[in-house]
Amino acid sequence: MKNGIVKVIGIAAALAAFSAPALADGDADKGKKVFNKCKACHALDEGKNKVGPSLFGVLGQPAAKVQGFKYSKALKGSGLTWDEDTLEKFLAKPKALVPGTRMAFAGLKKEDDIENVIAYMKANGG
Ligand code: HEC
Numbered sequence: 001m002k003n004g005i006v007k008v009i010g011i012a013a014a015l016a017a018f019s020a021p022a023l024a025d026g027d028a029d030k031g032k033k034v035f036n037k038c039k040a041c042h043a044l045d046e047g048k049n050k051v052g053p054s055l056f057g058v059l060g061q062p063a064a065k066v067q068g069f070k071y072s073k074a075l076k077g078s079g080l081t082w083d084e085d086t087l088e089k090f091l092a093k094p095k096a097l098v099p100g101t102r103m104a105f106a107g108l109k110k111e112d113d114i115e116n117v118i119a120y121m122k123a124n125g126g
Contacts, residue, residue: 025084026112031120034113041105044124052103055126058082059118063098074100088114 041052048054053066063080064071078098080086089097091114093107108114120126 026115026117026119028116028119028123030112031116031118031123034108034117035120037105037108038117041103044121044126046125055121058126059084059087059122072098072100072102074098075102084118087118091117 038052038055041050042055043050044055046054046056047067048056049066049069053069053071059082061082063078063082064076075098080090080098082090086097088111091108092111094101094103094105096107108117
């Protein structure tokens, strides 16, 4: 099922706006609560950087691309694109996927929380 999702992301890369709802896999309502853990550092509003960068439009976007945010060298040099798969790995354990990242967050332990928070982000401009 994960492979299917990755394939869909590949096909729909150019159509990111359309792909988002079709990919919704987690529960955005439940994800809202999970996103409370991110809110201290992140907003989903365009251009609103806090301790962490704005997460507006982050899905489908290469890492470290928000204007005006000072990223770590680690994230800038990561070469990652935030599709569902990389985001799942990052949120499970940021420092495992991007050693040296400045995101001071241990990670989400439950796979459901990760899927739900990604669904919430997608449904809210992320
Ligand atoms: C303590 C503050 C903090 C918390 C909590 C936090 N983050 Fe972050 N986040 C950051 C910082 C700082 C960066 C930039 C990291 C770097 O430059 O290495 C970042 C980067 C990111 C990125 C990459 C953005 C980009 O433009 O490449 C994503 C996606 C992300 N965070 C999602 C989340 C989510 C989802 C949560 C909640 C589950 C969360 N973060 C919790 C501080 C935080």
